[in-house]
Amino acid sequence: MKVNTKKIIAAQAIANRRGEAGTAPAADGSTDGHVAAATPGPRYRRHYRDNVELAGAPTATMVQPAEAPNHRRSPAPKTDPDLEPLLTPKEMAKFLRVSQSWLAKARMRGDGPPYMLFGRSIRYSEGGTMRWMKSCARQSTSER
Numbered sequence: 720m721k722v723n724t725k726k727i728i729a730a731q732a733i734a735n736r737r738g739e740a741g742t743a744p745a746a747d748g749s750t751d752g753h754v755a756a757a758t759p760g761p762r763y764r765r766h767y768r769d770n771v772e773l774a775g776a777p778t779a780t781m782v783q784p785a786e787a788p789n790h791r792r793s794p795a796p797k798t799d800p801d802l803e804p805l806l807t808p809k810e811m812a813k814f815l816r817v818s819q820s821w822l823a824k825a826r827m828r829g830d831g832p833p834y835m836l837f838g839r840s841i842r843y844s845e846g847g848t849m850r851w852m853k854s855c856a857r858q859s860t861s862e863r
Contacts, residue, residue: 805835805842814848 811832812819825831826841833847 803845805844806848808841808843811843811848 806814808819808822812822815822815832822831826834832843832851835842835844
C-alpha cells in the first residue's frame, strides 16, 4: 500500500471513532443531558468528507513525488575562443581605464584596440584587446 493510501485509511478510522463516540450517552445511565464526548463539529465532518472523497479516487490519478535525479553534473563545456564575450565601448573604456572619447579617436586614427562593427554597434573582443595590449608594451621611452 502506498503512503498516501495509508494516511487516508487512518484518517477515516479516526473520523469514524470520533463520530461514534460523540453520539453515545453516558455509560452510567444518567439522563441529565450530559454526553460522554463532545459531538464532532463541522471541522471534523469536513475532513471526514474530504478523506472519503480521496479514498474513492483511483491512486493512478494522485500526484506522485518527483524522483530526484541520480546523476552527476557534467563539467561545463570548454569555451570556444571564437565565442568569447564582446564588450561595448563603455565597458572597454572602463576595462582600459580610458575615456570613451579616447577610444573613439583611437578607432579613427587606427591605433586603438581592434573592434568589430555590427550595423552601428561597436564591440571589442577580449582576446583581440589582450593581443593589442601586448603589442603596446615598450622597454624604453626611445622605442617607437
